[in-house]
Amino acid sequence: MNAQPLNVWVVDDDAAVRWVLEKALQGAGMTTRSFEHAEPFFAALREQHPDVVVTDVRMPGADGLEVMRRIESSGLGLPVIVITAHADLDSAVAAYRGGAFEYLPKPFDVDEAVALVWRAARAGLRPAANEPVPSAVIPQMIGQAPAMQEVFRTIGRLSRSSMTVLITGESGTGKELVAQALHQHSPRATKPFVALNTTAIAAELLESELFGHERGAFTGADSRRVGRFEQAHTGTLFLDEIGDMSPALQTRLLRVLAEGEFYRVGGQQPIRVDVRVIAATNQDLAAAVRESRFREDLFHRLNVIHIVTPPLRERREDIPLLLDHYLREAARELGAEPKAVASDALALLRGFEWPGNVRQLVNACRRLTVTAPGPEIQAADIPEELGGGTATLAGSPEWSNGLARWADQRLERGVDQPLLATALPEFEKALIRTALARAHGQRQEAARLLGWGRNTLTRKIRELQLDL
Numbered sequence: 496m497n498a499q500p501l502n503v504w505v506v507d508d509d510a511a512v513r514w515v516l517e518k519a520l521q522g523a524g525m526t527t528r529s530f531e532h533a534e535p536f537f538a539a540l541r542e543q544h545p546d547v548v549v550t551d552v553r554m555p556g557a558d559g560l561e562v563m564r565r566i567e568s569s570g571l572g573l574p575v576i577v578i579t580a581h582a583d584l585d586s587a588v589a590a591y592r593g594g595a596f597e598y599l600p601k602p603f604d605v606d607e608a609v610a611l612v613w614r615a616a617r618a619g620l621r622p623a624a625n626e627p628v629p630s631a632v633i634p635q636m637i638g639q640a641p642a643m644q645e646v647f648r649t650i651g652r653l654s655r656s657s658m659t660v661l662i663t664g665e666s667g668t669g670k671e672l673v674a675q676a677l678h679q680h681s682p683r684a685t686k687p688f689v690a691l692n693t694t695a696i697a698a699e700l701l702e703s704e705l706f707g708h709e710r711g712a713f714t715g716a717d718s719r720r721v722g723r724f725e726q727a728h729t730g731t732l733f734l735d736e737i738g739d740m741s742p743a744l745q746t747r748l749l750r751v752l753a754e755g756e757f758y759r760v761g762g763q764q765p766i767r768v769d770v771r772v773i774a775a776t777n778q779d780l781a782a783a784v785r786e787s788r789f790r791e792d793l794f795h796r797l798n799v800i801h802i803v804t805p806p807l808r809e810r811r812e813d814i815p816l817l818l819d820h821y822l823r824e825a826a827r828e829l830g831a832e833p834k835a836v837a838s839d840a841l842a843l844l845r846g847f848e849w850p851g852n853v854r855q856l857v858n859a860c861r862r863l864t865v866t867a868p869g870p871e872i873q874a875a876d877i878p879e880e881l882g883g884g885t886a887t888l889a890g891s892p893e894w895s896n897g898l899a900r901w902a903d904q905r906l907e908r909g910v911d912q913p914l915l916a917t918a919l920p921e922f923e924k925a926l927i928r929t930a931l932a933r934a935h936g937q938r939q940e941a942a943r944l945l946g947w948g949r950n951t952l953t954r955k956i957r958e959l960q961l962d963l
Contacts, residue, residue: 500524500525500526501524501525501526501546501547501612501613501616502525502526502527502528502545502546502547503520503525503526503527503528503545503546503547503548503549503612504527504528504529504530504536504539504545504547504548504549505517505520505527505528505529505530505548505549505550506529506530506532506533506536506548506549506550506551506554506559506562507529507530507531507549507550507551507554507578508531508532508551508554508555509551510531512551512578512601513529513531515605516529516549516605516608517529519605519606519608519609520609520612523609523612523613525612528545532554532555532556532557533550533554533556533557533558533561533562534556534557536562537557537565540565540566540569540571544571544573545573546573546574546616547573547574547575547576547612547615547616548562548566548573548574548575548576549575549576549578549608549612550562550563550575550576550577550578551577551578551579552577552578552579553579559577559579562575563575563577563595574596574615574616575595575596575615576595576596576597576598576599576608576611576612576615577595577597577598577599578599578600578601578603578608579598579599579600579601596611596614596615597611597614597615597648598647598648598651599611600639600644602936602937602938636669636672636673636676637813637816637817637820638810638813638816639812639813639816639935639936640805640809640810640811640812640813641962642803642805642809642810642962643805643810643813646673646802646803646804646805649800649802650673650676650677650680650802651680653677653680653681653800654680654681655681655682656681656682657681657682657683657771658771658799658800659752659771659772659773659774659796659797659799659800660674660677660773660774660799660800660801660802661773661774661775661776661780661797661798661799661800661801661802662674662773662774662775662776662801662802662803662804663775663776663777663778663779663780663801663802663803663804664775664777664803664804664805664806665777665804665806665852666777666851666852666854667807667851667852667853667854667855668804668805668806668807668852668853669804669852669853670735670775670777670804671690671733671735671775673775673802673804674690674731674733674773674775675688675733677731677773678730678731678733678771678773681731681771683729683730683731683771686729686730686731687726687727687728687729687730687731688727688730688731688733689723689726689727689730689731689732689733690732690733690735691704691705691723691732691733691734691735692735692736693734693735693736693737693739693740694735694736694739698741701740701741701744702743702744702747702760703716703720703722703760704722704723705722705723705724705744705747705748706722706724706747706757706758706759706760706766707719707720707721707722707724707725707759707760707762707766708720708722708759708760708761708762709759709760709761709762710761711761712759712760712761712762713760713761716760716761719759720759722759724751724757724766724768724770725766725768727768727770728768728769728770729769729770730770730771731770731771731772731773732770732771732772732773733773733774733775734748734772734773734774734775735774735775735776736775736776736777737774737775737776737780737797738776738777738778738780738783738788738789739776739778742790745789745790745793746790748793749790749792749793749796751768751770752772752793752796752797753796755767755768755769756768772797774797780794780797780798781794806849806852807849807852807853807855807856808848808849809962811845811928811932812928812931812932812936814841814844814845814856814932815836815841815845815932817853817856818836818841818844818856818860819836821856821857821860821861822834822836822860822863822864824857824860825860825861825863825864826864828861829861829864829865831864832870833864834863834864834867834869834870834871834872835870835871835872836871836872837871837872837873837874839873839874840872840873840874840876840877842874842929843874843877843881843882843883844859844877844881844882845928845929845932846882846925847881847882848882859881862878863876863877866878898918901918902914902918905917920959923955923959924959924961926945927941927945927952927955927956927959927961928961930942930944930945938952938953
């Protein structure tokens with residue numbers, strides 16, 4: 496790299512974002528130049544070339560994707576960092592397919608942005624973008640939480656590849672949605688997507704389901720059957736609950752992954768296939784390997800890229816978004832008007848643990864659309880199994896009574912740790928999460944709602960080790 500300071504150009508129609516980035520980058524010893532719109536940027540690019548470009552996605556006139564296209568067509572190979580307030584899956588995929596070095600959702604940490612610029616400068620040229628984003632329709636993936644943004648980034652990074660992927664996560668966290676998104680945003684998007692839940696098929700029939708069988712291979716095999724691998728030829732095969740597969744089938748699957756061929760049950764001729772395999776499980780496969788319940792060589796074949804779908808309790812800031820979306824979906828299904836959620840009911844639902852994750856939330860939205868009597872869901876409408884009934888809200892007599900019962904129970908058990916040392920951190924965590932959700936992640940606004948300064952909020956998040 497040259498001894499001269501790094502030269503970074505920022506293209507964003509938001510003056511506040513330009514100002515923050517300029518100050519942060521200049522403070523890190525870089526030189527900057529900012530543009531409110533893309534056209535002045537294009538004009539300046541004809542005269543001078545920066546080391547790194549940082550651009551917003553949505554701007555008046557030419558957007559960030561057009562900025563990347565023009566840079567690509569110019570042959571300059573400049574690394575581009577895309578920032579956007581609209582942090583959804585389509586934006587992430589479009590950014591990476593357009594050749595972006597990285598995708599950074601707003602609000603972002605300025606130190607992270609500066610570190611990203613340094614990495615982009617060191618990385619140099621990026622591979623050329625050569626394919627349009629497929630226009631396939633897939634079930635919507637919703638999430639602004641950092642864990643979901645990482646899922647979106649990974650899908651975007653893989654959008655020009657057909658790598659094998661292992662998806663892990665609790666039941667109901669949307670593993671099949673991730674698999675569908677990986678397929679629809681890949682070079683195989685126009686080819687078959689075949690899904691199979693390996694636990695939904697009797698063990699003695701699963702081999703035939705996967706690999707097919709010849710006529711007469713076993714009793715009842717009256718005709719040849721084409722298995723899921725052949726059905727998915729040139730496309731994607733999604734194998735859900737892979738951790739429950741028998742050792743014999745694990746061996747056969749390993750051969751297909753290693754050699755790209757298999758035999759139908761009762762067959763004599765090898766069948767060659769070109770299939771991308773995406774596997775998913777709610778089990779800890781690494782632990783299963785240690786306990787000799789899963790083949791280590793198969794685990795490494797599947798675990799080329801690993802995506803973790805986060806449980807809903809670890810992305811509580813997404814609960815209002817998910818409720819709004821699925822209440823509208825439920826209303827459409829039932830031919831009714833979508834219901835709103837009162838603040839006290841929302842607080843209950845955000846505090847609930849959601850052991851069934853998003854799948855449970857979807858069903859809850861259907862139930863509440865039917866059972867809540869008014870146009871707005873109230874706290875009294877939340878059933879006990881969803882955190883209502885005996886659930887407690889801060890500021891109400893029930894909440895203080897519940898807290899008193901909790902304290903009395905701890906003292907009855909003779910717990911050594913002081914009551915406040917246990918309760919206060921949890922109290923602060925709950926309030927911080929609620930304030931950040933109401934402020935849509937904007938820490939300055941969340942700090943105002945809490946009655947703190949931004950530095951105090953940042954310190955508290957660090958001290959409480961909040962995973963936001």
